[in-house]
Amino acid sequence: MMLDSLFVPGSILWLARHQIRLSWRLGRLGKKIPSWIKPVFTILFVGLLSFSMGYGVAKIFEAAAGDYKQLSSLAGAVILTLMISGISMNLMGSFMTITEKGDLDLLLSSPIPPHRFVAARLISSAWRGFCIYAGFATIFFGASIVMISPMFASIYVVVAGFAILDAAITYMIARQALLWFGLRNGRRATIALGAIGVMIGLVGYQMVSSTGSLGRLAADTEHPNASLIQVHDVIVSLTSNFSWLGGTILGDWLGALAFLVAGGVVSALVLNFAGKRYDQDVAFLNGQNDHAPHKIRKAHPQQFRRPALVMVFHKEWLSMTRDPLFVSQLIVPLFTMVPFLGFVWNAVSNPNEQSEMAPIMGAMFAAITVFNVTMLTSSLAWLTASVEEARDLLQASPLDPKIILQGKVLAASGPAILELVLVAALVAWAWPLAALTLLIMGMATCAGACVIEFSRPRPTKRPKMTQRPDRSLVTVLFGLGLGILWACAAGLAAAKILWWLLPAALAITISYIAWATRPRDLSSIPVSQPLVAVSVGSPGGPWQRVDQT
Structure with missing residues (x-):
C-alpha cells in the first residue's frame, strides 16, 4: 500500500520508474536470455575484479596504517580526473535522453506538470550513473571495506552525490547544445565536447597518478622534458586543492554527506530552471530530425x-x-x-x-x-x-x-x-x-x-x-x-x-x-542465388x- 501511494500515476516517482524500466528494456543484450543470467554474471564478474584489482588497493591502505593524509591529496586528484571523464562520457547519453521524442503532441497536451518529466529523467539518469559508478567503487574498494575497515563505504555516498551531480550537469549541457545548435548539430557538439572531456580526464589521470605513464615520464630525472614537467606541475598544483575530495572516499563521512547534499542542491536548481521551460524545449524539438536537409545532386552515370x-x-x-x-x-x-x-618518444630519443x-x-x-x-x-x-x-x-x-x-x-x-x-x-x-x-x-x-x-x-x-x-x-x-x-x-x-x-x-x-x-536464417542477406536480368519475353x-x- 505504501508503494502504491508513492508511485501514483503521474507522479515523479511513477514517471522515473517508467523511464528506468524503459532504459532497462532497451539495454538488454538479447530477447531470449533468462532473467537470472545477467545479475549472476555481473556479480561473478565484479567479484573477480574486486579480488584481482581491489586487493592491491587494500594493501596500500594497510601499509598506511590509518594515516591517510598523504593519500588524500592523490586520491582527490585521481577522483577529480575520473569525474571529468565520467561527466564527459555521459554527455551523449544525456543528449539522447533529453531528445527522446515519443509522442510530442501528447507531451505538450499532457495535464502532468512539465517539471515532473524533467525530474523523472534526472532521477533515471542519476540511477543509471549510480549503478555504473557503484560497480567501479565495489571493484576498487570492496576488498578494503571487508579487509581494512567499513569506513571506506563512504565512497558509496560520494558515488550517489556524484551521480546526482552528473545527471544535472549533463542535462543542462545537453539542453543548451540542443537549443544553440539544433538536434543534428547539437548531437555532434555533445560528441565532440565529450571526446575532449574524456581526453582531458585521461591525460590528467596519467599525470597525477603514481602509476600513470605521463607522471612517470615527468619524474624522469635522467632525461627531463621541460614542457612535460611544466604541464605536470600545473596539473598537480590545480588538483592538489581537492584533497578534501579524496578524504571523502577514505572515511570522511561528514565530507561525503556534504558532497551528497551539494549534488542534491545543484540538481534542484537545474530542475527549477529546466522544469519550467520543458514545454518550450519539447515545442522546439518538435519537427526536427537527425538528417541533413535534402540536397538535389546531379546524377553521375559513371x-x-x-x-x-x-x-x-x-x-x-x-x-x-x-x-x-x-x-x-x-x-x-x-x-x-x-x-x-611519451614512452614512444622517449624510446626514440x-x-x-x-x-x-x-x-x-x-x-x-x-x-x-x-x-x-x-x-x-x-x-x-x-x-x-x-x-x-x-x-x-x-x-x-x-x-x-x-x-x-x-x-x-x-x-x-x-x-x-x-x-x-x-x-x-x-x-x-x-x-x-x-x-x-x-x-x-x-x-x-x-x-x-x-x-x-x-x-x-x-x-x-x-x-x-x-x-x-x-x-x-x-x-x-x-x-x-x-x-x-x-x-x-x-x-x-x-x-x-x-x-x-x-x-x-x-x-x-x-x-x-x-x-x-x-543459427540459420538469421542474416538479413539472402543466401540463395541472386536474380539476374535477361531479355524481356524470355521464359x-x-x-x-x-x-x-
Missing part, C-alpha cells in the same frame, strides 16, 4: 560503373558515418594510446638507455592496440551485420551475396585497419617487432571479430539500432574473449615468447566455433535465377 564491391563498401560506409555514435566509437579507442606516446625496457613496453603497446582494434571492429561489424536490409530488393539484385558480405566486412574493418597502419608506422621507430606484431595480430583479430558478429546478426532497422541495441550476449562474450586472447598473443609475440601460439590458437578456435554453431519473365540462365 558512379554505377564502379566495381560492385566498391559500391557496396561506399554504401555501407556512408550508412555508418550517418550514425550519431560513429565518431565516439572511432575516437574513444584511440584515447588509451595517448599515454604511451634515447634508444640505448631504453633497450632493456623496449620488449616490455612494446609488448604492452601491442596488446592494448590489438584489444582496442577488436572492440572497434566488433561494434562496427555489429552495425553493418545487423542492419535490416530489404530482402526482396537484395534477392532481385544482380549482385552475388558474397559481394555484399565482403563489402560489409570491408566497411566494418576499414577504420580498424587504418588505425593499425597508423599506429604501426608510429611504433616502428621505437619498437619494430611490436609494430610488426600488432599489425599482423590486428589484421587477424579484425577478421575474427567480423566472423563472430556476422555469425549471429539481429536484423534491426538502422534508426532503432542505437535506441534498442538488441545484441546477442553470446556474440559479446565471444568478442570479449577474442580480444583478450589476441591481445595476449600480441603481447607475448612482441616480447619474443613462443607461448603466443597458445592464445592465438584459442582465438582462432573461438572464431571457428562461433561460425560453426551459428520465366525478365528476371531469372543464375542457375536458370
